[in-house]
Amino acid sequence: MLRWLSLPPPVIAGANARAYGMSGLIVVAATLACFLLNGLPSANLALVFLMSVIFSAALFGTGPAIAASILSVFSFNYFFTAPQFTLRVDSREDIATLLLFLLIAAVTGNLAARMRGAIEQTNHALERTSSLYQFSRAMNASSNSQEILRTLTKRAADLCDAPAAIFTRDASEAPVLAAWERDRPGPQAGRVGDESPVQTVVEFGTPRQRFGQLVVEGVTLKEERLELVAALTELAALAYERARLADDLEQAQVAAETERLRSALLSSVSHDLRTPLASIIGGASSLLDLEHSLDERARRELQTGILIEAEKLNRYIQNLLDMTRFGRGDIVLKRDWVDLSDVVSGALARLQRDLSAFRVAVDLQPDATLIYANGAFLEQMVVNLLDNAARYSPAGGVITIAGRRQEGAIILEVIDEGAGVPESERERIFNMFYSADKGDRGAKGIGLGLAICRAIANAHKGSIAAIPGLAGRGTCMQVTLPAGEAPPEEASDE
Amino acid sequence: MSEEKAKILIIEDEAEIRRFLRISLEAHGYSVVESRLGEEGLALCAKENPDVMVLDLGLPDVDGQDVLVRLREWSKVPVVVLSVRSDEQEKVTALDAGANDYVTKPFGISELLARIRALLRGAHAERESLPQFSAGDITIDYVARTVSVGGKPIHLSRKEYKLLQLLSRHAGQVLTHQQILDHVWGQGHREDTHYLRVLVGHLRQKLGDPPSAPKHIVTEQGVGYRFVAE
Known part of the structure; x- marks a missing residue:
């Protein structure tokens, strides 16, 4: 049984007693109309019955149309051909009318039913296109890869009326449950690839890259619905690929900025730590090596220099500490x-x-x-x-x-x-x-x-x-x- | 300084700092005992009975704060802790746990010597009973409760006098906000640092101590105040 998207339920032969009942009612209405029109030649009355057959075909398809034809023949024969209220037909003219009626009913009924089928298919195609279009818009609006996975699982679950989930692969190609429809129990990761008959698996990926699988639990999908789910999955995979590329790019930018700061920090640390250290080491080694050739004033100058530079170093280290504290x-x-x-x-x-x-x-x-x-x-x-x-x-x-x-x-x-x-x-x-x-x-x-x-x-x-x-x-x-x-x-x- | 050499116990794990302290302190006439670890330092303190302890807060075996707590269970030896600048709270904690003063690493030796001198003086408890005190041109007469600056008497409010008395009795030693608030305002005024700031401002003004370069009532940022007499 086809039952998807928001289409009204189409009627298939033998499937709906109500459609046959309605066809019968249409024939009854035609019979009543013919009583009102009684007196006209029987061929004209046949046209009224023909109309009921065409209505039945257009509204309910081939099966009810055939039923309406047969019912019409009997009704016509029973009520309007002489002798009335019998199934016998005396006049050759009436026999011809009945036969012709059957022939015309079969052809027009069939035509009307096919027309109905064509309209129905067009409607299906329209609905499908609009559904894909809407989904595609939702995908394009989303730049978050997780959101895309969630949207897809929700949509698939709604379409199939069953739990759905997406498994992606981790670095070691093992399946990872990436998203599932919250309102329904999620399937088990271990069941992916399981040949369970009550599971539908759709590949989730683009021609360039496979990401994983969409799994719909507990149903085997009919071809048309499977096709739609596959189309949605393909759209989602493209959006997912794009979102992942954007994520990667952003991460690369953050990494580059961090790297730039890190190297700026390193070069400033080495500059600002080494400069005072150079003075300290220089001053202290001069004091040690030139102990005897330095006069009191020069010694004092070097000693003061060492102190000043050491204090500078201390301040700089304090700043670095503060920066890390504030940086957090x-x-x-x-x-x-x-x-x-x-x-x-x-x-x-x-x-x-x-x-x-x-x-x-x-x-x-x-x-x-x-x-x-x-x-x-x-x-x-x-x-x-x-x-x-x-x-x-x-x-x-x-x-x-x-x-x-x-x-x-x-x-x-x-x-x-x-x-x-x-x-x-x-x-x-x-x-x-x-x-x-x-x-x-x-x-x-x-x-x-x-x-x-x-x-x-x-x-x-x-x-x-x-x-x-x-x-x-x-x-x-x-x-x-x-x-x-x-x-x-x-x-x-x- | 007393007749016999004052003994100083240094508990510090950095060998270079111990060496520089030993050389400088010995040059100033103190005798020095050293320990690298907290446990060992406590044992050494019991055995050597030092006049002052210099305690590093960052020891490899025991937290310096724990050493303080354990020490105070049985000893009143004055303690100077060596702390790092970036953490005022650590200093306050140590002072609350019974440390008498602190110097911030890195420090100049003159700073540490001033702390040790102040503590040695305090330990002899002579000042506690002195009737008079003077620093620079400030003279305090504890008996008559009068204060004069440059020979001229000045009028202090009750709280200002109480504050000055407390600070000068502990000249050279840091007093935390809490110690001062408890003494001047009484218990239950722990949050009233605003009043303390105002009071110090008034006192400095009356003593002629320039607020942007105070000579006597010195602020230890985030910790408390110190009266400098030298």
Whole structure:
């Protein structure tokens, strides 16, 4: 029995008593009509019966049409040929009419039934095309390979009204259950290729590549439905291939980006770790080897140099650690009330030796000192900003640290008198490993420090930006941080 | 420094750091005993009865924090822990577990020497009964409860005085936010660091201690405060 898509059930000979009943009713109606028309020549009445046969053929196909013909002959004979109400026929004319009627009924009935079949087939083809088209659109809209597999299994299960599943092959060609229709029990992986009679297996693949099999459990599909399922599977396989290619491409891009970052990290690590190490090893070995030829001043200079470089190394390692902590993106800030002047004094103390060549001015407004933040991270941020300012400042230049309150936010600025940052670079300098090797003193630094500043500012739900410094000279690194809700003032205990 | 050499126990697994500590401490007139491991260090502490212990928190056999806890079950020897910068919480935990102070690795020897000196002074418990204290131009008269800066008396609120008294009694030693809050505000004010910041700000102002480069009331970021007298 054919019963697929959304077509109304077509009628096959011998299959539907209802169709025969309807044909019989049509003949009864024709008989009643002929009673009304009684008096016309019997040949005309035969035409009315003929019409009932054609209707039956068009509506219900060949079988009911033949039944209608035979019934019509008997009815015609019994009611309308002389002698009436008998099956006997006296007139030769009536015999001819009956015979002709049978002949014409057979031919027209058959023609009408074939016409019906043709219409039915056209409808089937239309439905099938539209179904494939819709499925194909759904496939094209999906770029997710798993979604494609799910859509296909669902569709196949709906069409066959049976559990369906897709098995793909893993690296060792073993079948893996990749998708199944959720609402029905999934088949067992072990049963693939099983010669079970109640299972339909359709190859899932393209001419270029086999992916696996679609298995419909518990039914053997008739040819037409199998063909449709196979067509859907083929469409899905093409979409699946395309989605997999897109996945591969994306993965390759992510891998390339990771690789690029990794090599940038490696080159910056080797540069920024080796440079201070070179000074330390050089200074220490000079102290050891030239012990007697160095005067007190030279010795002291080398010793101080070793300390400064070691501290630089320590800061860089701290930055690397912070970067990995922030890079994971799961950092939870432990916040507390922090005095900004403590943050600044801590940073200045840590950079004491590096900042000795510059003049440092601190201008913190009294209402801009308390902030709800992570003090250690803020201090690291100020250290990085000062380090950056020192790197790009001319010797003897002024580095200003300013803090003020503005609409519930604390604005902290570190201003230098260096070459400034061109407008096109002002956003990029906060990228990891951006390097602006245009500093006045030719220092080649890496952008890790500023990237960490941005990460710290962001972690506090604040922001950082590079703007031109005072009177358009140099750079002003401007950090904006939410100040936090201060508790009410404590009662005086004077 | 006392007549006899003060004895310092170093528990640290890095040989190079032990060597640099031994050379420097001996050069400053201390006698030094060393241990590479926590268990061994505890045993050595019982046997040698040192005046100060220098304890690394990252030991190969026992966690430094556990060493502290076990040590405090039977000994009051002052302990300086060696910690790493990136973890303030670790320092606070160690201080809560009974450590007296810390230095952050990498550190300069002068920093560690200052800590050890402060602890040795504290251990002799002389300051606890001193009627007076002075650092720079600050003079505190504990008996009369007066404070003067450069010879001029200043007026402190009750809490400001309490804070200054606590810090100066432990000059050179770190005090955690918690220790200060408990002492000045009493128990139940663990979250009131905002008031503490404000109070320190006022006290610095009255003492003429510049907030962006304080000389006396120094902030240990994320840990607490330290009164520096030297």
